[in-house]
Amino acid sequence: MSKRAVVLVSGGLDSATVLAMADRDGYECFGLSVGYGQRHSAELMAAERVCASLGCEQHRTIHIDLAAFGGSALTDESIAVPQAPTEGIPVTYVPARNTVFLSLALAWAEVLEAFDIFVGVNAVDYSGYPDCRPEFISSFESMANLATKAGVEGRKLSIRAPLINLSKAEIIKQGAALGVDYGLTVSCYQATESGAACGVCDSCRLRRAGFVEAGVPDPTEYVTN
Amino acid sequence: MSKRAVVLVSGGLDSATVLAMADRDGYECFGLSVGYGQRHSAELMAAERVCASLGCEQHRTIHIDLAAFGGSALTDESIAVPQAPTEGIPVTYVPARNTVFLSLALAWAEVLEAFDIFVGVNAVDYSGYPDCRPEFISSFESMANLATKAGVEGRKLSIRAPLINLSKAEIIKQGAALGVDYGLTVSCYQATESGAACGVCDSCRLRRAGFVEAGVPDPTEYVTN
Numbered sequence: 001m002s003k004r005a006v007v008l009v010s011g012g013l014d015s016a017t018v019l020a021m022a023d024r025d026g027y028e029c030f031g032l033s034v035g036y037g038q039r040h041s042a043e044l045m046a047a048e049r050v051c052a053s054l055g056c057e058q059h060r061t062i063h064i065d066l067a068a069f070g071g072s073a074l075t076d077e078s079i080a081v082p083q084a085p086t087e088g089i090p091v092t093y094v095p096a097r098n099t100v101f102l103s104l105a106l107a108w109a110e111v112l113e114a115f116d117i118f119v120g121v122n123a124v125d126y127s128g129y130p131d132c133r134p135e136f137i138s139s140f141e142s143m144a145n146l147a148t149k150a151g152v153e154g155r156k157l158s159i160r161a162p163l164i165n166l167s168k169a170e171i172i173k174q175g176a177a178l179g180v181d182y183g184l185t186v187s188c189y190q191a192t193e194s195g196a197a198c199g200v201c202d203s204c205r206l207r208r209a210g211f212v213e214a215g216v217p218d219p220t221e222y223v224t225n
Numbered sequence: 226m227s228k229r230a231v232v233l234v235s236g237g238l239d240s241a242t243v244l245a246m247a248d249r250d251g252y253e254c255f256g257l258s259v260g261y262g263q264r265h266s267a268e269l270m271a272a273e274r275v276c277a278s279l280g281c282e283q284h285r286t287i288h289i290d291l292a293a294f295g296g297s298a299l300t301d302e303s304i305a306v307p308q309a310p311t312e313g314i315p316v317t318y319v320p321a322r323n324t325v326f327l328s329l330a331l332a333w334a335e336v337l338e339a340f341d342i343f344v345g346v347n348a349v350d351y352s353g354y355p356d357c358r359p360e361f362i363s364s365f366e367s368m369a370n371l372a373t374k375a376g377v378e379g380r381k382l383s384i385r386a387p388l389i390n391l392s393k394a395e396i397i398k399q400g401a402a403l404g405v406d407y408g409l410t411v412s413c414y415q416a417t418e419s420g421a422a423c424g425v426c427d428s429c430r431l432r433r434a435g436f437v438e439a440g441v442p443d444p445t446e447y448v449t450n
Contacts (some may be wrong), residue, residue, distance in 0.1 A: 064289040064329075069336045095335035096328055099372045103321055103328040104289075110320035111294045136371040143364040147324045147356045 002141045004114035006105045009033050009059070011046030012187045013207055014120035014163055017175035019054045020163050023119045024178055029118075031059040032100050037067025037075045042195040046186040047195055053184055060106055066094060083200045083207070096133035102140055102159065110148050115157050117144075120165045123198070137161045145202075168210030176216045183219035196221045227253045229339035230385075231330045234258050234284070236271030237412045238432055239345035242400035244279045246387050247343045249403055254343075256284040257333055259326050261319070262292030267420040271411040276408055287329055291319060323356035327365050327384065335373050340382050341413045342369075347388045347396070362386045389449055393435030401441045407443035421446045 007028035009015045012057035022029050031051035035044055044061055044091040051059035067075035072094040098121060105117045121132040130136065146152035163171050175182065187198035187207045197204050199222040230252035234240045247254050256276035260269055269286055276284035295301045297319040306317050323346060330342045346357045353363065366384040370376035388396050400407065412432045413422035422429050424447040436443035 008425075021269060062290060062293055066332060067286055068285060069333045094376070095374075096332035096372060099323070099331055099368070100328040103325040106324055107319075107321035108294045109289060130377045131376060132370045133371065136368070139368040139371045140366075143324070143361070143368045146358065146361040146364045147321060149318070149320075149355060152355045220289060 002026060003116065004028045004030060004057075004109075004112050005116040005118055006030050006032055006109045006112065006114050007056070007118040008105055009047045009051055009056075010120070011043035011048075011050060011185060012120070012186045012203075013168075013175070013182055013210075014055070014122055014171060014179050015047075015176070016050045016182070016185045017040065017171050018118050018120040018162060019050065019056070020175055020178040020180045022116075022160075023054055027118075029054070029056045029111060030108065030114065031056040032101075032105050033061040035057070035063040036097070036100070036106060037065050038094075040194055042186045042188075044193040046184060046195060049184045053181060059186065061110070064100070064104075066097070066100065069095065070198055082202065093129050096131070098129075098136070099140070102144075106144050106157075107134065109157065110145050110150065114152060115155055116160055117158070118160045118162070120168065122164055122168075124165060124167045134161070134164050137164065167213070168206050169213035172210050172214040172216050176214070181219075182216075185193055185219075192223065196223045198223055227251060228341065229253045229255060229282075229334075229337050230341040230343055231255050231257055231334045231337065231339050232281070233326055233330055233345065234272045234276055234281075234378055235345070236268035236273075236275060236410060237345070237428075238393075238400070238410045238435075239347055239396060240272075240405070241263040241275045241279070241405050242396050242403070243343050243345040243387060244281070245400055245403040245405045247341075247385075248279055252341065252343075254279070254281045255333065255337060255339065256281040257326075257330050258284070258286040259329060260286055260288040261322070261325070262290050263319075266301065266417040267411045267413075267418055271409060271420060274409045278406055285333070289325070289329075291322070291325065294320060303327040307427065318354050321356070323361070324365070327369075331369050331373065331382075334382065335375065340375060341385055342383070343385045343387070343444055345388055346386050347391065347393075349390060349392045359386070359389050362389065363446075392438070393431050394438035397435050397441050401439070406444075407441075412420045412445075417448065421448045423448055 009031040033047040150157045184193045189201040234256040258272040411420045414426040
């Protein structure tokens with residue numbers, strides 16, 4: 001049996017790249033997406049396309065209503081998505097999102113007897129979220145090994161974040177080399193239902209600049225231009 | 226403003242006791258229950274009753290389909306709930322359940338600006354689940370402080386597990402002294418819709434023996450006797 005991995009796939013550029021990397025490294029990939037009440041549900045359709053195009057063994061979308069807690073522009077219609085960079089932790093931060101996502105991935109990994117979880121967090125060209133930092137990932141991994149049968153039985157579970165130290169341009173270059181079709185992905189915080197990007201939110205700005213810097217043609221469809 | 230706490234309330238005996246303890250300690254309590262595809266949904270109705278009877282400021286039930294991952298007798302109809310003690314980690318273990326629950330509590334705590342999360346895990350009279358051990362709780366707390374704004378901003382977030390070193394009998398004695406009405410709670414892994422307990426599963430056995438040892442009258446309604 002080839003080694004299995006659970007890969008968190010959001011439908012965005014980063015996680016598509018991570019999936020291609022896990023596939024290259026010989027993992028049998030199980031793609032996990034989370035519908036969490038996000039405004040930009042075009043993401044979830046993109047995740048489905050990305051998993052199909054990169055040969056996931058299975059893809060599951062699990063739904064959980066983080067919007068019930070509020071507190072983020074990504075889940076709360078009454079908080080506007082900023083159109084320009086802001087100071088500190090931005091309002092697009094979804095409380096404990098990566099902790100919740102990784103916990104779900106951990107649950108599935110345990111059932112699948114997978115000992116690797118891949119996640120596309122990135123601490124370089126990112127939005128300043130606390131749960132994208134390397135020290136968070138490392139701490140989650142320690143916790144995960146105490147939380148599960150794997151740990152009790154002496155198997156080591158790894159949280160793999162291969163993008164953590166890459167710039168957006170480096171991510172795009174590596175993904176393009178692996179044949180990722182970024183036209184399938186959606187990064188925008190307020191994408192239209194068909195997946196067209198606003199071009200002005202934090203996520204669009206980082207993505208756009210990344211393609212320019214990487215010298216890779218940007219396949220994104222922007223609403224404004 | 227009084228200090229806020231998120232309290233995980235399952236509807237069982239342990240979490241009801243924890244809620245009474247948090248209330249006694251002066252916290253404004255926000256009860257969180259998780260519908261995770263468990264067989265024994267009578268639990269969730271019990272959680273609602275327990276939160277109402279112990280004066281929670283708010284009670285929310287969030288739904289997430291852990292049954293989609295399978296692998297546990299508590300979420301998978303094709304795996305039988307054992308009627309007698311078993312060796313090792315039992316099939317009633319739900320993969321990563323406490324990690325997922327605590328992550329959701331963390332998300333809500335962050336929105337509420339609560340810095341205390343209470344959970345009824347217990348490492349004495351328990352079922353041998355890896356995510357009930359003190360080292361897991363302590364590791365989750367470290368991770369939580371790196372995962373959230375609280376940690377970035379230098380506030381300390383605490384995971385409080387006041388039952389961790391108590392026997393079932395001690396838990397019952399303390400809860401009874403605090404006025405907990407255990408007749409409202411449901412512990413059974415296969416309770417009927419009305420909340421009647423089977424009397425033979427692991428959870429029933431621990432509960433039943435606890436009342437006997439504590440010398441507290443057992444208000445549980447058992448199907449078999």
